[in-house]
Amino acid sequence: MQLQLIIFISMVGIFIAGCFLLKLPVSVSMVAAAVTGALVSGNGIPIRHLVEGTFGYLDTILVIATAMIFMKVIQESGALDALSSIIIQKFHRKPALLLILLMLIVMFPGMITGSSSASVLTAGGLVAPIFIMMGIPAVDAAAIIALGGLLGMIAPPVNVPAMIIGGGIDMPYVGFEIPLILLTVPLAILFVLMLGLKHVKNFNYEDLKSKLDTTDIEKYGFKIYIPIIVVLLLMILGKVIPDIISFGMPVTFLIGSFIGLFTGRKMNFIKISKEAINTALPVLGILMGVGMFIQIMTLTGVRGFIVVNSLSLPPALLYLGIAVTIPLFGAVSSFGASSVLGVPFLLALLDKNQIITAAGLSLIASLGDLMPPTALAGIFAAQVVGVDNYFLVLKKCIIPSLIIIAYGLLIILFSNQLASFIF
Amino acid sequence: MIITLIYRLIVAFVLFLTLWNLFTEKTLNKQMNAALVIIPLILRVLMIK
Numbered sequence: 001m002q003l004q005l006i007i008f009i010s011m012v013g014i015f016i017a018g019c020f021l022l023k024l025p026v027s028v029s030m031v032a033a034a035v036t037g038a039l040v041s042g043n044g045i046p047i048r049h050l051v052e053g054t055f056g057y058l059d060t061i062l063v064i065a066t067a068m069i070f071m072k073v074i075q076e077s078g079a080l081d082a083l084s085s086i087i088i089q090k091f092h093r094k095p096a097l098l099l100i101l102l103m104l105i106v107m108f109p110g111m112i113t114g115s116s117s118a119s120v121l122t123a124g125g126l127v128a129p130i131f132i133m134m135g136i137p138a139v140d141a142a143a144i145i146a147l148g149g150l151l152g153m154i155a156p157p158v159n160v161p162a163m164i165i166g167g168g169i170d171m172p173y174v175g176f177e178i179p180l181i182l183l184t185v186p187l188a189i190l191f192v193l194m195l196g197l198k199h200v201k202n203f204n205y206e207d208l209k210s211k212l213d214t215t216d217i218e219k220y221g222f223k224i225y226i227p228i229i230v231v232l233l234l235m236i237l238g239k240v241i242p243d244i245i246s247f248g249m250p251v252t253f254l255i256g257s258f259i260g261l262f263t264g265r266k267m268n269f270i271k272i273s274k275e276a277i278n279t280a281l282p283v284l285g286i287l288m289g290v291g292m293f294i295q296i297m298t299l300t301g302v303r304g305f306i307v308v309n310s311l312s313l314p315p316a317l318l319y320l321g322i323a324v325t326i327p328l329f330g331a332v333s334s335f336g337a338s339s340v341l342g343v344p345f346l347l348a349l350l351d352k353n354q355i356i357t358a359a360g361l362s363l364i365a366s367l368g369d370l371m372p373p374t375a376l377a378g379i380f381a382a383q384v385v386g387v388d389n390y391f392l393v394l395k396k397c398i399i400p401s402l403i404i405i406a407y408g409l410l411i412i413l414f415s416n417q418l419a420s421f422i423f
Numbered sequence: 424m425i426i427t428l429i430y431r432l433i434v435a436f437v438l439f440l441t442l443w444n445l446f447t448e449k450t451l452n453k454q455m456n457a458a459l460v461i462i463p464l465i466l467r468v469l470m471i472k
Contacts, residue, residue: 025452027459054463055472061460065437250433277440278448284441285456288463 003041004305011037011293011302015332019373025282026374030289030332034296041300053295057287057335060114060160064280064287066253067113070231071122072276073257077264078216079224080105080126085212088130092205095134096197102127103148103192107184110152112231112253114160116334116369116377117283119149120384128385133208136199138385143396146381147191150366150404153334153377154359155184157235158249161338161362168343171354178422179359183411191400220264227260283376290336303340310344318348322364322412323405330368333376338365349412356415356422364408370397431468438464 014036018029034053038046074080084105091098106127110119124145131141153159156177163173216224234252237245247255261269277284297303313321322345329337342361349357369377375390378397382390411418438461445457466472 025455028452028455031459051462051466051472054459055467058463058467061463062433062437065440066433251429254433273436274440274443277437278444278453281441281444281448281453281456281460284460288456288459 002305004300004302007037007040007300008297008302008305010040011297015293016373025285026333027282027285027289030286030293034289034292037293037296037300037302043299046296046299049295049299050292053291053293054288056291056294060163060335061284061287063158063249063253064113064115064118064283065277066250066257067109067115068118068122068276068280069273070227070253070257070260071109071113071118072272072279073260073267073269074227074264075122075126076267076272077224077227077260078213078220079228079260079264080123081213082217082220082224083228084126084130085214085217088205088208088212089214092208095200095203096193099192099196099200100189102130103144103188106145106148107152107155107188110149111155112158112235114153114158114163115280115283116146116149116153116366117280117380119152120145120377120380121279124149124381125384129211130208131196132385133211134196134200134203136196138387139392139396140195140199142378142381142385142387142393143400144192144195145384146370146377146393146397147195147400148188149377149381150369151184151188151191153369154180154363154366155188156180157239159359159362161334161342161365162358164335164338165342165346165358165361165365168339169346169354171358175355175423176359179356179411179418180362182418182422183359183363183408187400187404187407190403194400195396216264224264226263227256230259231256286333286374286376287335290333290339293332293336294339297340306340307344307347310341311348313348318345319409319413321345322361323409326361326364327367327371327401327405330365330371331374332368333374334365334368337368338362341365351416352412353415353419353423356418357412360408360412360415363411364405367401367404370394370401431470434464435468438468 011033015029015033018024018032087101106123109122110116128141166173326337326341329341346358378393379390382393441457441460448454
């Protein structure tokens with residue numbers, strides 16, 4: 001057996017033991033796995049490499065941290081409540097359309113932050129009671145929210161897995177918008193209708209009406225939406241006129257947060273920011289762990305071992321490998337799967353359109369956020385609706401997950417044909 | 424120069440919030456997560472790395 005394979009097995013073994021036997025946080029299990037990998041390879045405990053690994057995700061944690069602050073501000077200001085209320089008021093006569101719009105609200109924070117947890121914990125928490133009031137069972141509601149979080153994470157403008165995969169082959173994150181919309185929006189519509197429509201066909205709006213909180217929109221009017229509009233505008237302008245306006249995501253979110261302090265309910269910004277970081281800490285910690293894990297994989301040659309083996313797979317096995325290994329490696333994290341497996345698979349598919357292929361791979365990698373033990377989106381979604389057993393939610397997500405894999409592979413297979421239409 | 428300053432201020436702000444969480448958080452898991460997150464933030468604020 002090759003040394004790299006032994007190192008990899010020992011790392012994965014320690015990770016699983018840390019998560020399941022010792023019940024350690026996923027981030028700490030990853031650090032333990034990284035240290036084990038270094039020790040088995042004879043590198044001792046390479047502090048420099050462990051610290052170096054954390055820097056791989058420094059910009060990502062800044063984006064997530066500031067985005068969480070922004071989401072918390074617009075949640076506290078009443079903007080998210082107002083948005084949900086107005087959508088329900090306008091579209092309650094068309095339950096299918098209402099479900100689709102609520103799904104888009106669930107996806108929205110993930111689209112902005114690139115984190116499924118952000119979607120689930122903010123908009124998911126807000127929309128969950130509405131789903132349940134509409135008659136959707138709690139487990140189905142959790143599954144919709146988890147899938148919404150996943151698809152929000154992959155939808156443009158921010159898709160961290162695609163950034164990671166592209167970064168691995170020095171491909172800039174440019175031109176991903178249309179492929180990512182094509183990948184996520186049809187699935188979002190399909191899943192929310194598949195899981196929710198049968199339950200809401202006969203829902204009574206009058207029952208729901210009394211529970212809707214419309215006080216903020218009545219009190220503050222249109223200005224309550226200004227922070228969301230400003231952030232969207234700055235993001236669009238950053239793409240259209242990057243020479244004049246290119247603040248970067250963290251500054252954009254902080255500007256939006258600052259404006260949000262004056263457009264709705266009053267709040268203590270520092271306290272809200274602290275709560276936002278507290279909510280984001282598990283995700284930020286996992287990113288630090290993933291960084292160390294991957295750095296040690298690189299140091300010990302395990303990453304190269306995986307790349308070489310992926311490149312030498314015959315085409316049929318290559319697609320099977322993508323369908324099986326990427327979601328499974330997602331147990332570590334979807335970002336880790338993107339980095340460790342997404343990059344070699346993209347290299348193995350060089351004859352395909354690279355932007356669409358990377359987008360397709362990122363969609364499949366997103367399933368990592370449903371995969372235990374990490375299962376960030378799934379576990380948080382179960383918590384949000386009050387379901388204790390996450391595996392009930394996971395069971396509901398199996399068919400949608402298979403559809404995600406099949407759709408992702410289909411998009412990759414026909415990426416060249418699609419590219420001729422898109423670009 | 425100004426961009427670097429703004430960047431450092433943002434990192435410092437996130438570092439402050441993470442440290443605050445580290446010392447006020449009751450659960451050990453979240454404290455461990457916070458401890459991991461502050462490593463690169465401190466080094467970047469001080470421009471050591």
